[in-house]
Amino acid sequence: MLTLDKVYHAKYILKQVIRETDVIHAPKINPDSEIWLKTENLQITGSFKVRGAYYKMSCLSEEEKARGVIACSAGNHAQGVALAAARNGIKSIICLPDGAPISKVEATRSYGAEVCLVKGVYDDAYAEALRQRDEYGYTFIHPFDDENVIAGQGTIGLELIEQIPDMDAVIIPIGGGGLISGVAFAIKSLNPNIKVYGVQAAGAPSMFNSINDGKIECLDGVSTIADGIAVKEPGENTFSLVSQYVDEIVTVTDDEISAAILALMEQQKLVTEGAGAVSVAAAMFNKVPVKGKKAVCLLSGGNIDVTILSRVIKRGLLMTGRNTTLNIELLDKPGQLMEVSRIIAELGGNVISLHHERANEGSDINGCYLRIALETRNYSHTLEIRNALTQRGFRITND
Secondary structure (H helix, E strand, O other): OEEEHHHHHHHHHHHOOOOOOEEOOOOOOOOEEEEEEHHHHHHHHHEEEHEEEEHHHHHHOHHHHHOEEEEEEOOOHHHHHHHHHHHOOOOEEEEOOOOOHHHHHHHHHOOOOOEEEEOOOOOHHHHHHHHHHHHOOEEEEEOOHHHHHHHHHHHHHHHOOOOOOOOOOEEEEEOOOHHHHHHHHHHHOOOOEEEEEEEOOOOOOOOHHHHOOOOOOOOOOOOOOHHHHOOOOOOOOHHHHHHHHHOEEEEEHHOOOOOHHHHHHHHOOOOHHHHHHHHHHHHHHOOOOOOOOOEEEOOEEOOHHHHHHHHHHHHHHHHOOEEEEEEEEOOOOOOOHHHHHHHHHHHOOOEEEEEEEEEEOOOOOEEEEEEEEEOOHHHHHHHHHHHHHOOOEEEEEOO
């Protein structure tokens, strides 16, 4: 049974292993709230997962350690288990979905683990890990549905109570639910007045659906850039703890997550993965009731694959109105393109690319079209440019 004593014991065990991550003020995330960031993306291995993995491993018997450990993960738990096993001289095998970011796969190997790539998603890796556990006698380290793992994650709650004792709310990512279970249990046990809000990706709302329907449910599939929380089914322990200690769960879209990743990079100089940014997305887009409140967003991890970072930034720019595309109908005569360019330049827009073509069948024989991609400051700036173009007689078609 999870107890506050166990969470404090985990804090004692982890003291010489993990770092107590900083809490940083982020005034621009939501101007109507006082937002702080708990930077677990700067934790060793780049994620909070090492807390639960290491504490779980410290509780194993000598016989269990001798048999070796096996785990399954979307990436971050893998690195936590690999590091904890290496520090304790234990053999580790990690089953990862074959779609896991290359950076996470290679990082897991670098900590000394044997990696087994499994076709499918997290739940397929989980099934393979259980199969190997039964066949070879390994000790299984569950990524979230284990009381010792949950206790390890709960040490974040103890840190937050000490760092910001007057916080009104904490916003926490949810995948399988181990992180929010531990943090919510610790915080509510010490101060039940603090609100705890959970956030899931809209493309993987397993805990959101399960809590709303009052029973554990399994999704048919998951699809989100937040690969670290792409879990089809919550655990029994985590479902029970979330039901008891979490005030509300909300979802955010991939576009909102991308905007949050971009905001954290630009405003706070912090790199987070999709799963790590969902809490900030919830605060940015007012998904949780924190107006006028002091709220902490938990950045759960920073292990984003650099190969998708550019795509995430592009989506974030589109979501926040920083990039836009205009389709402009012109007369096919000299000077039209120059006039469009002059208007945009005068208003401070920056042209990224353009495509000019003569009109097709069914349109004005003297017409042509200009498709132009712009960098703008925000939606208001885009609207200002559009209005200026239409006032000068240019017709903007649907874009």
